[in-house]
Amino acid sequence: TQLxxxxxxxxxxxxxxxxxxxxxxxxxxxxxxxxxxxPGEGPVLLVTVVTGGEVKKLKRLTFQFxxxxxxxxLHITAAQPGDTGLYxxxxxxxxxxxxxxxxxxxxxxx
Amino acid sequence: DTGVSQDPRHKITKRGQNVTFRCDPISEHNRxxxxxxxxxxxxxxxxxxxxxxxxxxxxxxxxxxxxxxPKGSFSTLExxxxxxxxxxxxxxxxxxxxGTGAGANVLTFGAGSRLTVL
Numbered sequence: 001t002q003l004x005x006x007x008x009x010x011x012x013x014x015x016x017x018x019x020x021x022x023x024x025x026x027x028x029x030x031x032x033x034x035x036x037x038x039p040g041e042g043p044v045l046l047v048t049v050v051t052g053g054e055v056k057k058l059k060r061l062t063f064q065f066x067x068x069x070x071x072x073x074l075h076i077t078a079a080q081p082g083d084t085g086l087y088x089x090x091x092x093x094x095x096x097x098x099x100x101x102x103x104x105x106x107x108x109x110x
Numbered sequence: 111d112t113g114v115s116q117d118p119r120h121k122i123t124k125r126g127q128n129v130t131f132r133c134d135p136i137s138e139h140n141r142x143x144x145x146x147x148x149x150x151x152x153x154x155x156x157x158x159x160x161x162x163x164x165x166x167x168x169x170x171x172x173x174x175x176x177x178x179x180p181k182g183s184f185s186t187l188e189x190x191x192x193x194x195x196x197x198x199x200x201x202x203x204x205x206x207x208x209g210t211g212a213g214a215n216v217l218t219f220g221a222g223s224r225l226t227v228l
Contacts, residue, residue: 004152006152009150031215033216033217035217040221040222041219041221041222042114042201042203042219042220042221042222043153043201043217043219044219045216045217048215048216086150088152088153090217092215096158096165096166096208097155097158097166098143098155098217099155100145100152100153100154100155101152102151102152103150103151103152105150
């Protein structure tokens with residue numbers, strides 16, 4: 001069992017649609033990160049959120065850290081085929097441990 | 111620096127054989143992590159090093175798995191008496207120790223070593 005549960009596990013949408021991915025845990029983290037992974041490659045960091053309630057925007061991606069620092073969401077506006085990939089949240093414990101979520105596989109259809 | 115390198119990229123072996131994977135981290139990174147990932151799932155933590163010291167090892171890691179980082183640079187992950195359930199992607203990542211720069215607390219991953227046990 002993994003410490004962080006992501007939902008949905010799979011998502012297939014049309015280009016231009018909006019979507020939200022959720023990352024939930026019963027544990028409190030010192031910070032939370034989101035990564036994206038493409039087939040045959042390792043995950044690549046998208047963002048780190050540190051403060052409860054924090055919202056960060058990266059172009060069409062909006063990341064939010066829950067007030068209690070136990071959960072997070074990723075919202076993509078007007079999805080594009082280039083957004084296709086496996087999205088992973090990772091909870092950081094005390095600046096030493098990175099525990100990854102179960103993953104959300106996103107496919108954006110042109 | 112060319113990033114994190116892993117070798118081999120693919121390994122096919124028969125059940126019961128031993129396999130070893132190598133990871134070369136970014137040279138100035140003093141932390142090194144090993145993860146295991148199955149298709150479509152998130153990486154599962156195995157172990158991590160700070161310099162040559164192995165600081166934490168997952169309780170899920172059986173005695174058949176061993177990792178070393180003898181000089182605080184490259185690391186090896188050995189799996190003895192492989193089983194079909196060991197088939198997975200083995201990912202290595204490195205980072206700076208917290209407080210040592212802007213790259214601290216950011217994992218840089220290699221492309222992984224895919225193991226298939228027949």
